[in-house]
Amino acid sequence: SQLLWLLTPCRLMRCIRCPLAYHMGDSCVAAGSVILTHHIMICSSHGSAKRNGLLTSPINVGWCFMCARGGKLLCCDSCPASFHPECLEMEMPEGAWSCSDCRAGKKPHYKQIVWVKLGNYRWWPAEICNPRLVPSNIQSLRHDIGDFPVFFFGSHDYYWINQGRVFPYVENDKNFVTGQININKTFKKALEEAARRFQELKAQRESREALEQERNSRKPPPYKFIKSNKPVGKVQMHIADLSEIPRCNCKPTDEHPCSIDSQCLNRMLQYECHPQVCPAGELCENQCFTKQLYAETEVIKTEGRGWGLRTNQALRKGDFVNEYVGEVIDSEECQQRIKRAHENHVTNFYMLTLTKDRVIDAGPKGNFSRFVNHSCSPNCETQKWTVNGDVRIGLFALCDIEAGTELTFNYNLHCVGNRRTSCHCGSENCSGFLGVQPTKEEKARNAKLKPKKRKLRPEGKHTHEYFCFCCGEGGELVMCDRKDCPKAYHLLCLNLTKPPYGRWECPWHDCSVCGAAASSLCDFCPRSFCQDHGAGALSASSLEGRPCCSSHNPLSPLCSNSSSNELHRSAPSPVRVKEEPETELGQESSE
Template sequence: MLPTVKPPMYVKIKTNKPVGNVRMLEPDHSNLTPCDCDPFSHQPCDSDSNCLNRILLVECSPTVCKAGDKCRNQRFEKREYPPLIPYKTDGRGWGLKTLADIPKGDFIIEYVGEVIDESEYKHRIDNKHNEKDQNFYFLTIDKDRMIDAGPKGNFARFMNHSCQPNCETQKWTVNGDTRVGLFAIDDIPANSELTFNYNLQCVGPDKKPCMCGAPNCSGYIGSKATKLVEEDKKKLRADLTKSGKKWKNRRGGGLSAWKMGVEECFLCGKSGDLIDCCNKTCPKSYHLECVDLKKPPKERWICPWHCCDVCEKRTSQRCSICTSAFCLAHSDGNLHFDSNQLLVCNKHSKAPAFLARVAGEYYRDILWGPHCRRLATSSCICN
């Protein structure tokens, strides 16, 4: 049934539109890399084909892919979306739901809007605060560009935040430029609402309350979803008591501020007393001795994954197995792709296959998530 109430006015667009000083990248076909997929297979370049471009989150270009129009890795350009419809939710404004079943991992829709730079972003944020408008539609493309789907956009702009979402944002390279898409992280039945975690960085003193209703809801959009349902809390307490592990309080305060001591060090994989990286988008924790520290630092500490091993400048490429990382000037010769197509440092160039595979799964499923190669967030500072 079609909705009887129409959503607020906005300009419908199918592709990103640059604003002001922003310029969209023109495709350079000489730099586009074809994959090695069999063009005569039934579904070339699909999810079961081990297409190298797809693995690296790169969309095949119809100008260079041997499969041509048969290629199944041109979903952004062809706008291969399932049937979607905006609808009025109960207490959470407008939302977006699917009219068809969506399998886990499937592409749903590209997030499009006006592409703006940092100065225009700050200007629009100031205007929203002055007008007391708490509806934000910003998603980061890279350090210089951001999408604002508020004035112009497509159905993706109606997707609500959830602390327990069924979709995620991924950044893909399409014809040489970065585009943002929504992908299913669960099997989603028809007539279900589509949600993703905004990972919204609080701008100003006020946090926006979260109304998602998920059992692990943090209470505010942008806060970590750490609250557990009561049964899970009791089970964790019992398991920790049996194993002799203790709960540790890193910030003080109530139960929601407690963090169970069941995390693992990113380097050695063992649990214990850990120090967290203070980069808001970084999920990694370490033993002091694993990062050559004798005592916890008094000031804000950023883990080695964000600093070039040579010059200590901001990194652009990182090893998939350890914290070795390099800026653009020093990555050449220090990082390369191994036989599993994982980016590794010289130290791990001959790592055992099982280690590379496990690290690759962790890197793709965990590290690319918070670090915005996969997830686009309004608080992205790692591009």
């Protein structure tokens, strides 16, 4: 297109009579185009419609291009193609008609093997030649825009021809024609030479494609680098008034005010301080998003997982690594992009859920964080922070990380549809799949492929959930110390300003009415009841009979308006698989 030519003029040739443009080279430029300069031409579409004062028309073949049988045929008005209307599943049209290739602008190109109709001769195999490479006496023959020279196999003659008298030669055409009768020696020789030349050109094309693929593998696929989120369409970005931004209790005299090691309330609640509100002012160390205090990283090529990101500096547990930025789109646009990707067989996604109705898509635009791969044993995690009134996503170190280590995080992937994608993270506890939990048989099959190791677990240690049981959000959480209880909570949801000291048990184990030891618990929120108050307080839900309290609809307990609704859990989770953290994110696929 003309727009593409304007963006990359050094690589394209444009037509001075229409917006058409081609990459330079015989494999792209339409045969019959007149080259004026290195970057300007007149394309083959501007040839004269008359020859010797008479209107020209193509010579159509007498068989259907789809079923190879004769009969009542629909002929293209631009090339020799013919079809049975029933083969195209259409009625015979009235007036002029062009085949799909001609409507799409498909043209013959140089170094292409074609069948040519010349005079009363049969359809003959030939190669389209660049006019600059044919003998001078052939170049001087009369011809028009849109005409191109062809070299006939067998006879080794040249002639000028146009698109209306040629159609592409395809592999095994020789075998199809050889079965016909009345084949003379010259035509038989032509078939042999055409088949041989076709294979030579095919090998050259495959070699070029392999070289181009190898060259492209040295650098990541193209995307636009941006430093901050860009809203798309009707998506709104929120900006808080200074009076709405919370003020922490740090002091400018502190050694490191608002740092990781401080007791900054904003940091605990994952709010970034504002320099005009924070008591520490410019000394505040809780402004990583605003000041873009990113770790020094580098995009690398990984083994079997495409592109990845590694740190070039040592990181401590809790350090801010990078912000995940991209285009901020709504749910409708997200679904449309996923649908288009599926239609075009795109398997890499860069989408992260920002809020209930907003998604970050770092595919077309983003920064280095888009290259972070998935791992079932990650060294980083995503956290949602409130920055100047709006939610933003950052990558934070889960542990101490040495310089030169690849950065990873768990995509917590949610698959769209019934597709599942294999995980290639290589972790000892790798689940084997992204998005869809494998069956017992698949887990057993994956276990056989890995060396068996005896795992020693610390006594009494158990896994906690990564979401607050009250609000369903992720972030910095307080864990329940009761044996086998997986629940975790935000300090704010517990009405606490500091983490509790010593052993702490969550309110789920105390009766919500009297505070006594609970004997019946709601599976969908922290409400619970003792023996005295438990009668009729809970009912069986439609989800495997799990008990739920009156705050939930038993028929759809996850879809209630309760703040504990599990569907409202909006910890950063890619919408789908990337195989570069390309997902509604996904692990980057091997290239």
